[in-house]
Amino acid sequence: MAGVCSGLSDYYCLRKNGLRLAFILFSIISFFLPAIVYIVLWLILPKYLSTQAMARHLRRKALLKKSLTC
Numbered sequence: 001m002a003g004v005c006s007g008l009s010d011y012y013c014l015r016k017n018g019l020r021l022a023f024i025l026f027s028i029i030s031f032f033l034p035a036i037v038y039i040v041l042w043l044i045l046p047k048y049l050s051t052q053a054m055a056r057h058l059r060r061k062a063l064l065k066k067s068l069t070c
Helices: 004-011 016-029 033-044 051-069
Strands: none
């Protein structure tokens, strides 16, 4: 997998394997529509080398947003 489930699980504080299992089960039940959504997310979501890089980016974004609103 391209890391979409891993990134989403880190962002929303979910279990990675649970999200992957839910994705697979939902794909089987709903005639592979989630597979198409997965591919679209894989193409549009930003790529990070690690979860630490993602966390740094989100912290910077939050600080920038906070400084602009004050």
